[in-house]
Amino acid sequence: MISIALATFKEALRKKIFLLVGIITFIYLVLLTLITYYACSQNTASKGSFDIYMMASSFISILGFYFSSMLVAFLTIMASVGSISSETESGILHSIITRPIKRRDYILGKYLGLAILTVLYSIFLYAALLIIYLVIQPSLVHSFGTLVLVKGLLFFILEPLAILALSLYSSSSFKTLGSGIFVIAIYILGLIGGIVEQVGSAVSSDTVYKIGIISSLISPFDVIYRKLTNTFFGNVGMTNSFFVPGSISNTAPSTFMTIYVFAYIIGLILITVRKFKKKDIG
Amino acid sequence: MVIETVDITKYYGKKLGCRNVCISVDKGQIFGLLGPNGAGKSTFVKMLVGLIHPTSGKGFLLGKPIGDINTRKKIGYLPENFKYQEWMTGADLLSFHASLYKLDKRLSHERIEDVLHLVKLSGNERYKISTYSKGMQQRIGLACALLPEPDLLFLDEPTSALDPIGRKEVRDIMLELRSHGKTVLLNSHLLSEVETVCDSIAIINKGEIVKQGNTDEILEGKLVLEAVVEGINSSIINSLKKYDSELIINNNKITLSIESKDNVHEIACMIVENGGRLYGLTPRRESLENVFINLVEGGDQV
Known part of the structure; x- marks a missing residue:
């Protein structure tokens, strides 16, 4: 399992995808720094009330975390959708799984290697975000406290781990193109589901709310993101960047959903292992 | 095993x-x-x-x-x-x-x-x-x-x-x-x-x-005999057809399949007795290619 994990990690590092993500990340961080700086200096200049300043700062921060989590999702999907399918299609897999390793270890090794990569990237991006906010908006980030920051980091890491579980399932089931389409479709379903769920809650429509919940069960990635923002900004009354602050609140996912996300990851890995064990590699 | x-x-x-x-x-x-x-x-x-x-x-x-x-x-x-x-x-x-x-x-x-x-x-x-x-x-x-x-x-x-x-x-x-x-x-x-x-x-x-x-077993029993003969006549051909009805004659060369090496001596005698002048007689094993093609094509016909 360790051999597979190491090879998977090295492969992701050596392939151009890593360089591409590195460039995108750099551009993104520069842009985010500029936007945050100008937005905050505008607010400070207007000398509005402290509440408005906090609200505006939260809004910008939420946007930052929102796009950062999307960037992590992008890296995770790009690095993993073809990780098994491309080896199956090319025949590389033939000489790997005929060696003395269990098929289970191959899947777990793939997961571990990619998980290390995405977790390291997530930590880097999270740290970069905090540094930007610390420098530009000291009052807000200082108010979080270490425990909240650590909790936030855990949710920030949890999202790529969940996407990775889905992506490996998809990669072991479909060809690379199909696998990519499947994972992106499920990811988008989660984003839409999250909005639908909040709309349902806002307009008190049980049916709409339930549709949102079902979408979140299939694709709980937005749930994790909302958990993250709720950890930071719940007290400001904002959990989603799409909505006007204060108009929709108290839509933070329940603890049950957090437990569900862990079950989702473990369940998907188990299903992938089981399916892959029975698969004929032609 | x-x-x-x-x-x-x-x-x-x-x-x-x-x-x-x-x-x-x-x-x-x-x-x-x-x-x-x-x-x-x-x-x-x-x-x-x-x-x-x-x-x-x-x-x-x-x-x-x-x-x-x-x-x-x-x-x-x-x-x-x-x-x-x-x-x-x-x-x-x-x-x-x-x-x-x-x-x-x-x-x-x-x-x-x-x-x-x-x-x-x-x-x-x-x-x-x-x-x-x-x-x-x-x-x-x-x-x-x-x-x-x-x-x-x-x-x-x-x-x-x-x-x-x-x-x-x-x-x-x-x-x-x-x-x-x-x-x-x-x-x-x-x-x-x-x-x-x-x-x-x-x-x-x-x-x-x-x-x-x-x-060896697969190729055994599939011997091909090449005979270089001058004065090939109908008596020689008819007597050789007892061994292989589909024998091939090319100028002074006769190619036929035989069951075993024991047939070689008999065939030499037969050619000489029927008036042929024997200059060469080479038994060789049938190639795997022929065995393979016969088996596969035979299977296809069935």
């Missing part, structure tokens, strides 16, 4: 892969698997190495059921579609496979040196696989399969990308392995290669084994 299968069968849905294949291969043998495209050879090999799950039947490698993880430490496999991680160097690839075989670091280093030397790739290991020619990729694949000093080696079309010198080198490696008591299963389209190195052969057609046995 190093390889033993009992009625091993594979269906892909309703499509037949192979059916009721029973083979037994002794230690220290080179076993050839022959068959036309789509006959089920690769399906059979892939079942043995654990890529494909049999629909029914059993198989044993080195005395253990197919798929036994510990047994795989002593099995090498060079796939037909040899393809390796192009982002790796040759050395990376061999280290990776050494780690899959769970070789310790010291042994792994030694074995990598040995196999690189054996497949004549020493000095090329620092280059990326993406820069390797097809032949070099096949050689590095063979090197990976040889890493654990396998007791059993599966070679699926191992020389398909090699030039004649490379082919001879691979044949020499197989013979060397055999001399050390190792067993090789060779799946190849190159009949001359199979005929040269294999101790026993199985011919598979439409998913079933149509003939198997020692190479």
Whole structure:
């Protein structure tokens, strides 16, 4: 399992995808720094009330975390959708799984290697975000406290781990193109589901709310993101960047959903292992 | 037995892969698997190495059921579609496979040196696989399969990308392995290669084994006799037709199939007694190619 994990990690590092993500990340961080700086200096200049300043700062921060989590999702999907399918299609897999390793270890090794990569990237991006906010908006980030920051980091890491579980399932089931389409479709379903769920809650429509919940069960990635923002900004009354602050609140996912996300990851890995064990590699 | 299968069968849905294949291969043998495209050879090999799950039947490698993880430490496999991680160097690839075989670091280093030397790739290991020619990729694949000093080696079309010198080198490696008591299963389209190195052969057609046995046994009883005769007349031809009604006459050369070498002397006497002048009489074994074509075409007609 360790051999597979190491090879998977090295492969992701050596392939151009890593360089591409590195460039995108750099551009993104520069842009985010500029936007945050100008937005905050505008607010400070207007000398509005402290509440408005906090609200505006939260809004910008939420946007930052929102796009950062999307960037992590992008890296995770790009690095993993073809990780098994491309080896199956090319025949590389033939000489790997005929060696003395269990098929289970191959899947777990793939997961571990990619998980290390995405977790390291997530930590880097999270740290970069905090540094930007610390420098530009000291009052807000200082108010979080270490425990909240650590909790936030855990949710920030949890999202790529969940996407990775889905992506490996998809990669072991479909060809690379199909696998990519499947994972992106499920990811988008989660984003839409999250909005639908909040709309349902806002307009008190049980049916709409339930549709949102079902979408979140299939694709709980937005749930994790909302958990993250709720950890930071719940007290400001904002959990989603799409909505006007204060108009929709108290839509933070329940603890049950957090437990569900862990079950989702473990369940998907188990299903992938089981399916892959029975698969004929032609 | 190093390889033993009992009625091993594979269906892909309703499509037949192979059916009721029973083979037994002794230690220290080179076993050839022959068959036309789509006959089920690769399906059979892939079942043995654990890529494909049999629909029914059993198989044993080195005395253990197919798929036994510990047994795989002593099995090498060079796939037909040899393809390796192009982002790796040759050395990376061999280290990776050494780690899959769970070789310790010291042994792994030694074995990598040995196999690189054996497949004549020493000095090329620092280059990326993406820069390797097809032949070099096949050689590095063979090197990976040889890493654990396998007791059993599966070679699926191992020389398909090699030039004649490379082919001879691979044949020499197989013979060397055999001399050390190792067993090789060779799946190849190159009949001359199979005929040269294999101790026993199985011919598979439409998913079933149509003939198997020692190479000599398979070719035995299929002798071709070439006679150079002057003064060929109808008496000679009629008497020779008793041996082979489809004999071929080309100028002063008569080619006919005979059952055994015992017929040679009788035929010589018959030609001379009927007024022919005999200048040459050469019995030779029928080529594996002819046996193969007859078996496969015969099967197709049925």
